[in-house]
Amino acid sequence: MIKNVKLFSFISVLALVMLLAACGGGDEDGAGSEDNGGDSDGTELGETSLTVPYVAWAGALARTPLVKQVLEEVGYDVNDTQVEAGAMWSSVASGDAAFMTASWLPATHQSYWEQYEDDVEVLGNFVDQAPLALTVPSYMEDVNSIEDLQGNEELGESVDWTITGIDSGAGIMQNTETALEEYDLDNWTLQSSSEAAMLSELQSRMADEEPIIVPLWQPHWAFAELDLKMLEDPLEIYGGDGDEIGAVASTTFAEDSPAAYEVMQRFLEDYDQEMENELLVAINDGASEEDAASQFLEDNPDLLEKWTEGLGE
Structure with a gap:
């Protein structure tokens, strides 16, 4: 009888130990573990403070707030910082920034x-x-190629031999400087300003059907709102068929912020020129960049769910 009591007591204690072990799941101090906002597959937020530099060009102004708001849905604190192109690249390369939204490669x-x-x-x-490309109003019928600028006294004098540009650090400005050399446009100069100032001058000149030459790119709302044409570039100084606009990250981004890296992979699978045009048109119609992004996400809840499902908060 005593043996049976002792055996029953031993079994009871053993069962209790096993039960506690199964329910504990904590660390040595008995505290529950934290996954820092990770999903069931282990994709953690990691570093939650992200710096995302961007340039003040139409496309980057449109898509950067959208990227920011999607990442904030997951649980990140995103500091989107407007800089020039050189600073954008150097900050990402040094690891001071997580990624950028406006690389133009290869040209x-x-x-x-x-x-x-x-x-x-x-x-x-x-x-x-x-x-x-260098771009002009369509009513400039005699100007269809960069070669048409060579020795064109009438055109040169009408625009003071000036190409109206954007910020000096922009790649398209460097391309234009190269074009001036390669096409022997010795009389021409490239004037630096900003995209906003260039567009204002373009619209002002076009309102009076005056000549003007600017460096521009697509996608851009200007091609939807204004009657423009890109000049032919036989030497392909501006990259022929066009660059790829991409996201470029620091080499530690995936390790530092795994869930953000996953968000960007999903985002880039779906984002296309049609989405960008939708944002650009909304902004040009008067919406702020942030409001345009918010409205897009409100109108496309399935995309937001796809980009964030299983991640973060």
């Missing part, structure tokens, strides 16, 4: 790529083909 940002290619990772493309 426009060739010099930056050659300098930083070993220190960055290409995540994918927002737009697969984005042509760049």
Whole structure:
């Protein structure tokens, strides 16, 4: 009888130990584990403070707030910072920024790529083909190629031998400087300003049907709102059929912020020129960049769910 009591007591204690072990699941101090907002597959948020530099060009102004709002849905704190192209590349390459939303490769940002290619990772493309070129109003019927600028006294004098440009650090400005050399446009100069100032001057000149020459690219709302034509570029200074507009990250982005890396992979699978055009038109119609992004996500809840499902908060 005593043996049976002792055996029953031993079995009871053993069962209790096993039960506690099964229910514990904590660390040595008895505290529950944290997965830092990860999903059931182990994709953790990691570093939640992200810096995302961008340039003040129409496409980047449109898609950067959209990327930011999607990442915030997952649980990230995103500091989107407007910079010039050189600073955008250098901050990502150094790891001070997580990723950028406006690389133009292989032509426009060739010099930056050659300098930083070993220190960055290409995540994918927002737009697969984005042509760049010197651009004029369609009513300038006698100007169809960059070659038509050579020795064109009438045109040169009408625009003070000036091409109205954007910020000096932009790749398209470097392309234009090269074009002036390669096409022997010795009398011509390239004037730096900003995209907003260039567009304002373009619209002002076109309102009076005056000549003007600017560097422009597609996708851009200007081609939907204004009657423009890109000049032929026989030497392909601007990259022929066009650059790829992509996202480029620091080499530690995937390790530092795994869920953000996954969000960007999903985002880039779906984002295309049609989406970008929708954002650009909304902004040009008067919406702020942030409101355009919010409205897009409200109108496309299935995409937001796809981009964030199983990740973060």
